[in-house]
Amino acid sequence: MSLTQLMSQAGLWIFPAIALVLFLAVFVAVVARTFTKRSRKEGEEAAQLPLADDAPLAPAPINTSRPARTSR
Amino acid sequence: MSTAFSADARNERVGSSHEPANSGPLERFSYDDAIVRKFLVAMLVWGIVGMLVGLIIALQLALPYLPEVKGAKPLSFLYETSWLNFGRLRPLHTNAVIFAFAGNAIFAGIYYSTQRLCKARMWSDKLSSLHFWGWQAIIVSAAITLPLGITQGKEYAELEWPIDLAIAVVWLGFFGTNFLMTLVKRRERHMYVALWFYIASLVTVTILHVFNNLSLPYALAQVLSGNTPTKEGFVKSWPVYAGVQDAFMQWWYGHNAVAFFLTTPFLGLMYYFLPKAAERPVYSYRLSIVHFWSLVFMYIWAGPHHLHYTSLPAWASTLGMLFSVMLWMPSWGGMINGLLTLRGAWQKVSQDPVLKFFVIAITFYGMATFEGPMLSIKSVNSLSHYTDWTIAHVHSGALGWNGFLAFGMMYWLLPRLFQTPLWSKKLMAAHFWIGTIGMVMYVIPMYAAGITQGLMWRAFDESGSLQYNDFVQTVNAIVPFYWLRALGGTLYLAGAVFGAVNMFMTWKARPAAYEVPVHSAPALTPFYSDPPRPASRLGEGNLAIGHDADVFVQGWWHRVWERKPIKFTLLTLLAVLLASLFEMIPTFLIKSNVPTIASVKPYTPLELHGRDVYIAEGCYNCHSQMIRPIWAETKRYGEYSKGGESVYDHPFQWGSRRIGPDLAREGGIKSHDWHVRHFENPRQLIAQSIMPSYKHLLESKIDFKDTETRVRAMAMLGVPYGEMVKEGVASAYAQAQAEQIAADLVQQGGYEDMQDKKVIALTAYIQRLGIDISKPDDWDPYEKFRDRATKILAARNGEADKVASSTTKVNSGGAK
Numbered sequence: 001m002s003l004t005q006l007m008s009q010a011g012l013w014i015f016p017a018i019a020l021v022l023f024l025a026v027f028v029a030v031v032a033r034t035f036t037k038r039s040r041k042e043g044e045e046a047a048q049l050p051l052a053d054d055a056p057l058a059p060a061p062i063n064t065s066r067p068a069r070t071s072r
Numbered sequence: 073m074s075t076a077f078s079a080d081a082r083n084e085r086v087g088s089s090h091e092p093a094n095s096g097p098l099e100r101f102s103y104d105d106a107i108v109r110k111f112l113v114a115m116l117v118w119g120i121v122g123m124l125v126g127l128i129i130a131l132q133l134a135l136p137y138l139p140e141v142k143g144a145k146p147l148s149f150l151y152e153t154s155w156l157n158f159g160r161l162r163p164l165h166t167n168a169v170i171f172a173f174a175g176n177a178i179f180a181g182i183y184y185s186t187q188r189l190c191k192a193r194m195w196s197d198k199l200s201s202l203h204f205w206g207w208q209a210i211i212v213s214a215a216i217t218l219p220l221g222i223t224q225g226k227e228y229a230e231l232e233w234p235i236d237l238a239i240a241v242v243w244l245g246f247f248g249t250n251f252l253m254t255l256v257k258r259r260e261r262h263m264y265v266a267l268w269f270y271i272a273s274l275v276t277v278t279i280l281h282v283f284n285n286l287s288l289p290y291a292l293a294q295v296l297s298g299n300t301p302t303k304e305g306f307v308k309s310w311p312v313y314a315g316v317q318d319a320f321m322q323w324w325y326g327h328n329a330v331a332f333f334l335t336t337p338f339l340g341l342m343y344y345f346l347p348k349a350a351e352r353p354v355y356s357y358r359l360s361i362v363h364f365w366s367l368v369f370m371y372i373w374a375g376p377h378h379l380h381y382t383s384l385p386a387w388a389s390t391l392g393m394l395f396s397v398m399l400w401m402p403s404w405g406g407m408i409n410g411l412l413t414l415r416g417a418w419q420k421v422s423q424d425p426v427l428k429f430f431v432i433a434i435t436f437y438g439m440a441t442f443e444g445p446m447l448s449i450k451s452v453n454s455l456s457h458y459t460d461w462t463i464a465h466v467h468s469g470a471l472g473w474n475g476f477l478a479f480g481m482m483y484w485l486l487p488r489l490f491q492t493p494l495w496s497k498k499l500m501a502a503h504f505w506i507g508t509i510g511m512v513m514y515v516i517p518m519y520a521a522g523i524t525q526g527l528m529w530r531a532f533d534e535s536g537s538l539q540y541n542d543f544v545q546t547v548n549a550i551v552p553f554y555w556l557r558a559l560g561g562t563l564y565l566a567g568a569v570f571g572a573v574n575m576f577m578t579w580k581a582r583p584a585a586y587e588v589p590v591h592s593a594p595a596l597t598p599f600y601s602d603p604p605r606p607a608s609r610l611g612e613g614n615l616a617i618g619h620d621a622d623v624f625v626q627g628w629w630h631r632v633w634e635r636k637p638i639k640f641t642l643l644t645l646l647a648v649l650l651a652s653l654f655e656m657i658p659t660f661l662i663k664s665n666v667p668t669i670a671s672v673k674p675y676t677p678l679e680l681h682g683r684d685v686y687i688a689e690g691c692y693n694c695h696s697q698m699i700r701p702i703w704a705e706t707k708r709y710g711e712y713s714k715g716g717e718s719v720y721d722h723p724f725q726w727g728s729r730r731i732g733p734d735l736a737r738e739g740g741i742k743s744h745d746w747h748v749r750h751f752e753n754p755r756q757l758i759a760q761s762i763m764p765s766y767k768h769l770l771e772s773k774i775d776f777k778d779t780e781t782r783v784r785a786m787a788m789l790g791v792p793y794g795e796m797v798k799e800g801v802a803s804a805y806a807q808a809q810a811e812q813i814a815a816d817l818v819q820q821g822g823y824e825d826m827q828d829k830k831v832i833a834l835t836a837y838i839q840r841l842g843i844d845i846s847k848p849d850d851w852d853p854y855e856k857f858r859d860r861a862t863k864i865l866a867a868r869n870g871e872a873d874k875v876a877s878s879t880t881k882v883n884s885g886g887a888k
Contacts, residue, residue: 043357
């Protein structure tokens, strides 16, 4: 009996169904936890990260005062 | 104090650890912006190249309609030159805009934002640089091989195996290692959601790429059958999957490439650069988390919606449809989150073209993610599939979402990277407007073309026969739209050129030496303790499992492991891998999914040659080989396609577009002479055809020496070739069939001396398409030329006798 025949009789179709349910369960758990009170505060802190990340010891990101290179 | 930076101070510790145990000693570091500059320039250069190729192929579909000027069609070389023709350039266009334009945009954005979000320089400058040059080398090799007809014949996975290996090394080895190690060495404990999106992209793209490209390299087949590999061995391979399975793999890949190459990384960029440009945090961080997990959990299941009404098992395509529809909600959650981030800042939007680019990008994300689920509903799909509607959908996503997000990011980055104000704000605004108009002019005509086409294909007249029986009528109707599309594309391309001018001029005004600001942050220490596990909030008298569940719902576990990059990566990997396996194992292993058909036999050796020509010329870019069980379609093309008919097709050639008619039942309908004349120049037979000319196939020769190895390669992949794999047999049969067809040709219309030309092999293949199921179970594909082949074999053996008086008589029985 080939592997294919063997597997055909093993009732594999049930696996996608189980996986689907598992996936949905984990997903619902993640969503549920995301909307707990505690995570709101954390979220607000985390949301600030991109805004706070560019402060160097001395700020000089955009330099307009220096002379541009004139000839190359 | 701003210090210009010396190399050895890149990651320098300041002072000793007198901080609390939770954070380590203060460290000084700087960011590597040189690598971001490189990727950004590459993005724009390749973007322009890719769009230009797109414009050329758009014109190829419209130009054949121009009237002749002085006895010749204007610009006809565009569709009459072998390496310029549509089937070869279309893959170049798609690969260039996806992997070169979008790819370099992603890398630029990731390298910029990851360093800042992690408060750490990229882990290794050397890897960054290897990544950059490696990726550009891959793009160049794509630009060389695709026009030469070197292709695997699977959409967006056309590149041949040596390039595929290089992609794996550069993507995972260079980029992946560098990125993940930066996360490990980061100085900011929380990983911002953008980083999650990057991780998911990194992981999933690796899996997709590896599994979809599993193939038997020709060189390996040559070695295994005892020969030394030739040059050809390194530019040709056949996927290990065939037919339904290959199709399933391919669209699992194709769809998720859209998801994890064009969606999740760009969402990461959106969640970083939009707050930056708007100078306010994202509207709801929690929504962004839900957005993330929904995409990771759902996208991976949605691929089969590309295969509705095909021979794919029904459960798989229904599953694909369900998940696609579910995807609509989180996608819109993400869109709303993006737009609401700008609440109270619309004043800014009206003044800042960067934000305008972002707003249009997010709007198009919303449109495309609404339309996608809609198109995956079977009844809509039955109209839209194979038409230009798909092209419209793709371009609203690609031009609107990916293109505009990339351009917005570019304009935000330019002054920061080149440390000088943007050269011209006016030109940036002009880019925005011309791009937007171009996009609209592209997308609307293509919707019109798609719907027109779909309706014409299924239109019946009162007598119950097809109203537009001649396929070319349905092509005629949409050529005006093709012109408008080319115009829209030109405008969009012009916008990109404005961007290039602006970039160049800004670069010219850069300072003599870039300033490299030094940052400082405490190192993270391993002694950091996560917040304690919370207590259950439930009262006494609950089961232990209830308490556990409550603790679980409080989400402490998520907070803990979302900070751990390696664990996070592994879990994402697991989610994606599991979903994929569960989805695929049944298709691969359950027999009833692909019922076999006794009368379907492997291709003859010559047809196999022809099939490789079909793949190399990229005919699948214009022709499907998959008749859906829909009345209008079986009426037009014949019996619908069965899964069992393509079990020997490595790779499958079902196609996804019908710029020309379906070819699944083309075999035997027309004479050999018709086909050769048609390939030489389709307009000799059908004046309004927009199919390219394949004159070169009437000149270039079949390499019969190859035949054996090709057949053996197929046999290695499980195609039952029987006797045919024996030394000398396959080539004798190939030659015999070629002579047979060449003789027919002389009789039918006068093409002479064609027996060793590629066009013969291609014709043999075309004449075989779809005929097997109407044959008796024990029919013999070799019948017509078996005698001729036996003679060739005998003659060869005779010669061998003379030379080396030792023979092993080869059985000429052929294969069944």
